[in-house]
Amino acid sequence: MVDVMHVLGFGEGGWGAALSVAAGVTLTLSLLGFLLGALFGALAAAGRLSPSRISAWLAGAYGTVFRGVPDLLTIYLLYYGGSVALTAVGRIFGGAGFVGLPAFATGVIAIAVISGAYQAEVYRGAYLAVDRGQFDACKALGLTRFQSLRLVIVPQLMRHALPGLGNVWQLVLKDSALISVIGLIELMRQTQIGAGSTREPFVFYIAAATLYFLIAGATGLVFRLGEARAWRGVAFA
Amino acid sequence: MSDLGFFVSIIPTLLSGLPLTLQLAGTSLGLGFVLALALALAQHGNHRAAVWPIRTFVVVFRGTPLLVQIFLIYYGLGQFRPSLQAVGLWWLIREPYWCAILALTLNTAAYGSEILRGAIRGVPRGLVEAASASGMSRLLTLRLVVLPLAFRQAIPSYGNEIILMVKGTSLASIITLMEVTGIAQGLISQTYRAVEVFVAAGAIYLTLNFTIIRALNALELWLTPYRARP
Numbered sequence: 086m087v088d089v090m091h092v093l094g095f096g097e098g099g100w101g102a103a104l105s106v107a108a109g110v111t112l113t114l115s116l117l118g119f120l121l122g123a124l125f126g127a128l129a130a131a132g133r134l135s136p137s138r139i140s141a142w143l144a145g146a147y148g149t150v151f152r153g154v155p156d157l158l159t160i161y162l163l164y165y166g167g168s169v170a171l172t173a174v175g176r177i178f179g180g181a182g183f184v185g186l187p188a189f190a191t192g193v194i195a196i197a198v199i200s201g202a203y204q205a206e207v208y209r210g211a212y213l214a215v216d217r218g219q220f221d222a223c224k225a226l227g228l229t230r231f232q233s234l235r236l237v238i239v240p241q242l243m244r245h246a247l248p249g250l251g252n253v254w255q256l257v258l259k260d261s262a263l264i265s266v267i268g269l270i271e272l273m274r275q276t277q278i279g280a281g282s283t284r285e286p287f288v289f290y291i292a293a294a295t296l297y298f299l300i301a302g303a304t305g306l307v308f309r310l311g312e313a314r315a316w317r318g319v320a321f322a
Numbered sequence: 323m324s325d326l327g328f329f330v331s332i333i334p335t336l337l338s339g340l341p342l343t344l345q346l347a348g349t350s351l352g353l354g355f356v357l358a359l360a361l362a363l364a365q366h367g368n369h370r371a372a373v374w375p376i377r378t379f380v381v382v383f384r385g386t387p388l389l390v391q392i393f394l395i396y397y398g399l400g401q402f403r404p405s406l407q408a409v410g411l412w413w414l415i416r417e418p419y420w421c422a423i424l425a426l427t428l429n430t431a432a433y434g435s436e437i438l439r440g441a442i443r444g445v446p447r448g449l450v451e452a453a454s455a456s457g458m459s460r461l462l463t464l465r466l467v468v469l470p471l472a473f474r475q476a477i478p479s480y481g482n483e484i485i486l487m488v489k490g491t492s493l494a495s496i497i498t499l500m501e502v503t504g505i506a507q508g509l510i511s512q513t514y515r516a517v518e519v520f521v522a523a524g525a526i527y528l529t530l531n532f533t534i535i536r537a538l539n540a541l542e543l544w545l546t547p548y549r550a551r552p
Contacts, residue, residue: 149528150524150528153485153489153524153527153528153531153532154489154520154523154524154527154528155489155490155491155492155503155527156489156492157492157493157495157496157503157507158492158503158506158520158523158524158527159520161503161506161507161510161516161520162510162516162517162520164516165510165511165514165516166516166517166520168514169514169515169516255385258387259386259387259388260387261387262387262389262390263387263389263493265389266496273387273389273390273393276390276393277393280397280398284401285401286393286394286397286398286400286401287394287397287398287399287401287402289398290390290393290394290397290398291394291398293390294382294386294390294391294394297385297386297387297390298382298385298386301385301386302385
């Protein structure tokens, strides 16, 4: 039987340090993807809520496609499609070879595109949950459109959005493991490498599962604290 | 840019993966539903010895990526070949097909058991009391009162889970199973026409998911005719 403490430890021949770094990559990748996805989601939500038929249709189609198609397929689209586009641009400037897309950037964009489709629904629901009287009050106070959004609507909208965003975040964290298929050395890929070179897949995949589980638990706590903060000062029945 | 001829030529190739996608989704959803129901009912009694292991199973499978679960079963358990051969389970771990089915089944059972547990708890207590007052046994109450109402209640949430599972079958391509996404990946890396392949494969998944959603809406409407909009 293998010495688990040694294989996963931080000493000579131990994979502890490599796995920790990889867990950091997973966390960074997920966080950046989630934040960029918030931008996509907010834009799509605004599109769906807008009176313009075209933007409502476009935003709806975005949500339907990226929530209905397997995430893996979206990742392949962005990775290969992005490389082809980049190579074409390279040719214009006289480059001859194939230009590969950096895996980390592709991963962030893929997670953003996918999670944005889910976040849009969360923001849309939360926007509709804000009391209509608040909008009238903004107008009565003479706030501009941007001021009322920033000072009145968004802070209240976040109260309703946070539980849904917490769910999307958990989805993002688990989706980030799929980015390993395009060669980014995040937690999943580093685990595969370790499992391959030590021939101890069971130990390594259990370790990866534990790390994902811990990251999900710890970050879930952050969302719960954020929710408590968003609702401070509001009395409950 | 994208010509129609290329489009038409890849669709039959992609569709040849559809039976495998449907098999993976159908088998794991079917087995997963049975397991989910068993887990939900086992927790219904509130016996600590039953609730604790089940809660652990559910939390672990919902808290880790499906890909890790698939790899843990396919590569991780493969390490224990002699012991598995001794107990006659090696055939299960040797085949990527059965590994995918096993991982998808356990995954959907974890999510499904939570959906069904909530739905069973949502059945009004008065109905159960009325059933026992009219002399129905616990099993009969479960079969005729609790489960039909709980299933109807669970349709929307379980529908989401079914869609997630259909999408989840795509991960089977990573352990060499050539279902729709696996074939799509092969086509993309051969032709480098990612957009066309994505549109064609995406259309297959969207059609499949739309069909499932429509069928479930029809089922829900059939079970709750009084809720139909005039």
